[in-house]
Amino acid sequence: MLQQLGLLPMGWLLIALIAVFASVAFFVGRVRAERLLLSGAPELHSRPNYHGYFVAMWAVLPAILVALAYALGAEAVSRGQLTSELPPAFELLSAAEMQTYLDSVAQAARSTDYAGTDLVFTAVTNRYLEIQGGLNIGALALMVFGALGGLVFARRRLAASFRARSLVERGMESVLFLCAVVAIATTVGIVVSLLYESIQFFRVVPIWDFLFGTRWNAQTEAEFGALPLFFGTFMIALIAMAVAAPIGLFSAIYLSEYAGPRARAWIKPILEILAGIPTVVYGFFALLVVAPAVRSVAIWINETLINTGLATEPLLAAQPTSALAAGLVMGIMVIPFVSSLSDDVINAVPQTLRDGAYALGATKSETVRNVVVPAALPGIIAALLLAVSRAIGETMIVVMAAGKSARISMDPTSDLTTITVQIVSLMTGETGFDDPKTLSAFALGLVLFAVTLIFNVIALRVVQKYREKYD
Template sequence: MAQELGQLPMGWLLTALIVIVVASGFSIGRIRAERYLIAGGQKFHSRGNYHGYYVAMWGFIPPLLVAGLYVLFAKPTALGLLSSELPEAFHTLSSAELQSYLESVANAAAMGGYSGSDLVFATVTGRYLELWGSLKGATLALMLAGAVTGIMYARRKVSPAFRARLRVERGAEAFLFLCAAIAIATTVGIVASLLYESLRFFAEVPFTDFLFGTRWNAQTSAEFGALPLFFGTFMIALIAMLVAAPVGLFSAIYLSEYASVRTRRYVKPLLEMLAGIPTVVYGFFALLVIAPAVRASALGINSFLIELGAANGPVLAAQPTSALAAGLVMGVMVIPFVSSLSDDVINAVPDSLRDGAFAMGATKSETIKQIILPAALPGIVASMLLAVSRAIGETMIVVMAAGQRARISFDPSTDLTTITVQIVALLTGETEFDSPKTLSAFALGLVLFVVTLIFNLIALRVVQRYRDKYE
C-alpha cells in the first residue's frame, strides 16, 4: 500500500486536500453565522461571508505549513532513512558515490519504479517508494488533522460580536507581506550565494588579477583575467544601443505625436511583438543572415581599401561570427524596451504644454524638441538604461552570433565573447564546484549583477533627480 501511495502524484493530492478544506471551512463558518442570525436576530459586526473566510483561513494555514515542510524535507528524510537501511557493503562507497547512487534511486522512483535486470537496484528503489509513500501518508494525515483543528478553533470564534472582517483583512495583509518578503528573501539569497562563492574564488585568485587581467583561459584553470569579457560585453551592448536608441526613440515620437489613432492601434502592438520573440530565434537570424552579411561587407571594404592603396592588407577581420552581427540583432531585440517606455513617458506630458507652445507660434517639431522631449527626458533616460541592462544580460544571441573567443579588439567584424557566454560555458557539463574554473562563473555573475544594479540605480536616480511635477 505504501509503495502504491509513493507512486501517486503528491502535488494533486495536496491541491485537492487544500481545496476541500478551504471550501469546507468557508461553508462551516458561513452556515454557523447564518444560524445565529436566524435564531437570535442579533446584529452581526461582520457579514456571514467574512466568518466563512475566517474559518477557511484557519483551515488553510496548518495544511499549508505542513505542505511547505514536506516540500523542503520529504526527499532528504526519505533518502536518509533509506541510507540507514542499506547493507554494510554500500558504506564502503565514498560520500559522493553514495549520494549519486541515492539520486539515481530517487530518479527511478520518480519515473514510477525500476523494471531493469538489476535486482539490488530494483529492491532499493522499491524500498524507497515504500518510505516515500509512508511519508506521503503521514503528511496527508497531518495536514488533515491540522485542518480539522484549525476549523474547529475558528468555528468557536463565530459570534455576533466577533470582528471577522478585521481578522480576515489582517490575514490578507499578512499574506501580501509574506509574498513581498519572499521576493526580497529570494533576492538576498541570490546575492548571498553569489557573494559566498565569489569570495571562495577570490581566495584563490587575486581580485585585481581577475578585474584587470587581459588573458582569460578559465577552462584549464590557468588564467582568469576577465577584462576581455568586460570589453566584449560592453562593446556588443554599445552596438545594440546604437541601433535601439535612435530607432526606439524616433518610433516613440512618431507613435505619440504624429501617428493617427488607427495607425497607433496597429503599429504599437506589432513593434512590441519584437520583445516576445524567443532569443534563440534572434540567434538563428543573426547566425544565418546578419553574420554572413557582415562578413561579406567586411571583405568588400578590405578589397576596396586595398584597391585604393589605402591599406596594404585586410583592415577588418571578417570572421564568420562577429560582435557587429550580435550587436545589430540585439539592438533590434531591445527596441521595444526603448520605444514602449519612451512612448508612455511622452504621452504622460500634459497637453497644456503642447497647447501653450502652439499658442506661442511654435511648430510641431519645435514643440517636440524644446518642450516635450526635455519634459520627458528622465523617463527616456531610464528606458535607455533599462535597455542597456537587458542587452548586457543577453546570452543566446551572443553564443550563436558573436563567438566565444576572449580578446580585446576594436574591430567589430571580429568574434568576441561576453560574461554571460562564459558563465554558460563554465557551468555546462560535469563540473566540480570546488575548482577555480567553476567558482569563476560565480565571480562573473556577481560582476554582472553589480553592473546591472548600477544601471538600474542610475535610472532611478535620474528619474528622481530630474522629474518635473505638473499640477
C-alpha cells in the same frame, strides 16, 4: 499500497486539497454568519463574506504549513531513512557515491522502470517507494486534521460582534509582508552565494589580476584576466543600444504623438511581436543572414581601401561571426522594450502640459522636444535601463553570432565573447564546485551584478532629479 502512494503526484494533490479546504471553510463561515442574522442576532460587525474568509484562512494556514514542510523535508527524510536501512556493504561507499546511488533509486522510482535491474536495487527502490508512501499518508493526514482543527476553531469564534474584517485585513497584510520578505531574502541569498563563492575564487586568483588582466583562458585554469570579457559584453551591448535606443524612442514618439488610431492599431502590435520571438530564432537570423552580410560588407570595404591605395592591408577582420552582427540583431530584439515602455510613459504625460505649450505658441515638434520628452524622461530612462539589462544578459545570440574569442579589439567585425557566454561554458561539464574554473563563473556573475546595480543607482538619481522638476 504504500508503493502506489509513493508514486502520487503529491504537489498537485496538495494544491488541490488546499483549494478544497479553502472553498469548504469559506462556505462554512459564510453560512454561519447568515444563520446568525436569521436567528435574530444584532447586526453583524462584518459582512458574511469576511466571516467566510476568516474561517478559510484558519483552515488553509495549517494545510499550507504542512505542505511546505513536506516539500522542504520529505526527500531528505526519505533518503535518511533509506540510508539507515541499507545493508552494511553500502558503508564502503563514499558520500558522493552514496548520493549518486540514491539519485538513481529516486529516478527509477519516478520512472517505475526498474524491473530488469538487480535484486538489491529493486528491493531498495521498493523500500524507497514504501517510505515515500508512508510520508504521503502522514502529510495528507496532517493536512486534513490541521485544516479541520483550524475550521472548528475559527467557526467557534464567529459572533455578531466578531471583527472578522479587521482580522482578515491583518492576515492579508501579513501575507503581503511575507511576499516582500521572500523577495528581499531571495535577493540577499543571491548576493551572499555570489560573494561566498567569489571570495573562494579570489583566494586563488588576485582580484586585481581578475579585473584588469587581459588574457582569459579559464578552461585550462591558466589565465583569469576578465577584461576581454567585460570589453566584449559592453561593446556588444553598446552596438545593440545604438540600434534600439533611437529606433525604439522615435517609434514611441511617433505612435503617441503623431500616428493616427488606425496606424497605431497596426504598428504597435507588430513592434511588440519582436519581444515574443525566441532568442534562438534571433540567433539563427544573426548567424545565417546578418553575420554573412556584415562579413561581405567588411570584405568589400577592405578591397575598396586596398584598390584605391588608402590601405596596404585589410583593416577589418571580416570574420564569419562578429560583435557587430550580434549587436545589430540584439538591438532589434530589445526595440520593443524601449518602444512599448516609452510609449506608455509618454501617453501618461498630462495633456495639460501639451495644451499649455500650444497656448504659448509652440509647434507640435517643439512641444514634444521641450515638454513631453523631458516630462516622460524618468520612464524613458527606465525603459532604456531595462533594454541595457536585457542586452547585457543575452547569451544565445552571442554564442551563435559573436563567437567565443576572449579578446580586446576595437574592430566590430571580429569575433568576441561576453560574460554570460563564459558563465555558461564554465558551469557546464563535470568540474567540481571547488575548482577555480567553476568559481570564476561566480566572480563573473558578481561583477555583472555590481555593474547592473551601478546602472540602477545612476538611473534612480536621474529619475529623482526630473521627477522633482515636473511634479
